Amino acid sequence: xxxxxxxTLWYAGVMFVCLALMxxxxxxxxxxxPHEDPPEEVAEDESDxxxxxxxxxxxGVPSAVLAAGGAWWLIRKALKPVTALAHAAERIDxxxxxxxxxxxxSGDEFDRLTEVFNAMTARLNGSFTxxxxxxxxxxxxxxxPLTILCGExxxxxxxxxxxxxxxxxxxxxxxxxxxxxxxxxxxxxxxxADAGQVELAMxxxxxxxxxxxxxxxxxxxxxxxxxxxxxxxxEEITVPGDAHRLRQLLLNLADNAVKYNQPNGSIAxxxxxxxxxxxxxxANTGPGIxxxxxxxxxxxxxxxxxxxxxxxDGCGLGLSIAQWIVSAHQGTIRMESAPGKVxxxxxxxxxxx
Numbered sequence: 001x002x003x004x005x006x007x008t009l010w011y012a013g014v015m016f017v018c019l020a021l022m023x024x025x026x027x028x029x030x031x032x033x034p035h036e037d038p039p040e041e042v043a044e045d046e047s048d049x050x051x052x053x054x055x056x057x058x059x060g061v062p063s064a065v066l067a068a069g070g071a072w073w074l075i076r077k078a079l080k081p082v083t084a085l086a087h088a089a090e091r092i093d094x095x096x097x098x099x100x101x102x103x104x105x106s107g108d109e110f111d112r113l114t115e116v117f118n119a120m121t122a123r124l125n126g127s128f129t130x131x132x133x134x135x136x137x138x139x140x141x142x143x144x145p146l147t148i149l150c151g152e153x154x155x156x157x158x159x160x161x162x163x164x165x166x167x168x169x170x171x172x173x174x175x176x177x178x179x180x181x182x183x184x185x186x187x188x189x190x191x192x193a194d195a196g197q198v199e200l201a202m203x204x205x206x207x208x209x210x211x212x213x214x215x216x217x218x219x220x221x222x223x224x225x226x227x228x229x230x231x232x233x234x235e236e237i238t239v240p241g242d243a244h245r246l247r248q249l250l251l252n253l254a255d256n257a258v259k260y261n262q263p264n265g266s267i268a269x270x271x272x273x274x275x276x277x278x279x280x281x282x283a284n285t286g287p288g289i290x291x292x293x294x295x296x297x298x299x300x301x302x303x304x305x306x307x308x309x310x311x312x313d314g315c316g317l318g319l320s321i322a323q324w325i326v327s328a329h330q331g332t333i334r335m336e337s338a339p340g341k342v343x344x345x346x347x348x349x350x351x352x353x
Contacts, residue, residue: 081111081114084102085110085113094194097122097128098121100121101118103118135190138187143184143185143188146177146180150174150177153170156170157170186318187317190317198328200329201243202242203241205238205242205243206236207237207246207349210246210250212234213247214247214250214254215229215254217251217254218258221258222261222267225258225264227264228267231269233272235272239329239349239350239351245325246325248325252319252321253282253345256345257345260286260287260343261285262285265285267282267283267284268281269283277350278348279346281344283343285342288337288343289335290339294337298320298323298333302316326349329349331347333345
C-alpha cells in the first residue's frame with residue numbers, strides 16, 4: 001500500500017470518527033430529557049430527533065466524503081515529487097550516473113532529498129570513472145611488456161639447441177603469457193566500452209555468412225574432444241552492425257560451447273528470423289549451470305563449478321564481452337540451462353530495414 005493511500009485512509013477514518021462524535025454530542029445536546037409527556041409531545045420529540053439525524057446524515061456524510069476526496073487530492077499533489085523521484089531513480093544505472101534528477105526548486109524536504117540523491121550519484125560516478133581509468137591505464141601499460149615477453153619466448157622456442165626440458169618450460173610460459181595478454185585485451189576493451197571510447201563501424205552485415213564462418217570454427221575447435229557440431233538452420237539475414245564485433249561475438253559463444261561441454265558431446269547452432277529480429281541460438285551439452293548462479297554468468301571474471309571449472313582455460317570475460325557487443329547493437333542475449341543436460345544461449349539482433 002502506498003503512502004498516499006495510507007494517509008488518505010487515515011484521514012478518512014479520522015473524519016468519520018469526528019462525524020460520529022459530532023452526531024453523538026449533537027444528540028446528547030438536543031435530545032429531550034426522559035419524563036412523562038403527553039403522546040403529542042413525545043411524537044414531536046421523536047420527529048425532532050429524526051430531523052437531527054437526517055441533518056447529520058445529509059450534511060455530515062457528504063462533507064466527510066468531500067473532505068476525504070480533497071485530502072486524497074492534496075496528498076497526491078504533495079507526494080508527486082516523490083513519485084517523480086522514484087521513477088527517475090529507477091532509470092539510473094552505472095552507465096548514466098551523471099544524469100541529474102530534476103529538482104522542484106521549492107526548497108522543501110523532497111527538494112533536499114533530490115539534492116542529496118544527485119550528490120550521491122555524482123560521487124558514485126566519480127568512483128566508477130576512476131575505476132575505469134585505472135583499469136584502462138593499467139591494461140594499456142601491461143600490453144607492452146607482455147608483447148615483449150611473448151616475442152622473446154617465441155624466439156627462445158625457435159632455438160634448435162634448446163634442451164627438451166627448457167623447451168617445455170618455455171612453451172608453458174608462452175601459453176600463460178598469451179592467456180594473460182588475452183585477459184589484458186579483454187579488460188582494455190571493456191574499460192573502453194564503459195568509457196564510451198569504442199566506436200562501431202556500422203554497416204549492413206550478412207549475419208548468415210558470419211554464422212557459417214563460426215560454424216566452421218566451432219567444428220575445428222571441437223574436433224579434438226570428439227564434439228559433434230550441427231547447424232540446424234541458417235536463414236539469409238542482414239543486420240546493421242560491426243562485422244568485426246559480431247564475428248567476435250559468435251566466436252566467443254562457440255568457444256564457450258566447446259570449452260564447457262563434455263567429451264563426445266554436441267553443439268547445435270541455428271539462425272532464424274523472428275519477426276523484426278534475427279535470432280541466433282547455440283546449445284551445448286555438458287554439466288550446465290545451476291539456477292541460482294545463472295543470473296551472474298555475464299558478470300566479469302565470474303567462474304563457478306561445475307559449469308565454470310578451474311580446469312577449463314578461460315578468464316571469465318568472454319560472456320561479458322558478448323553481452324556488451326549485443327547491447328551495443330541494440331539486441332538482447334539470454335542464457336537458459338538445464339543442469340546435466342543442455343545450455344542454450346539466445347541472441348536477438350534487429351534486422352536491417
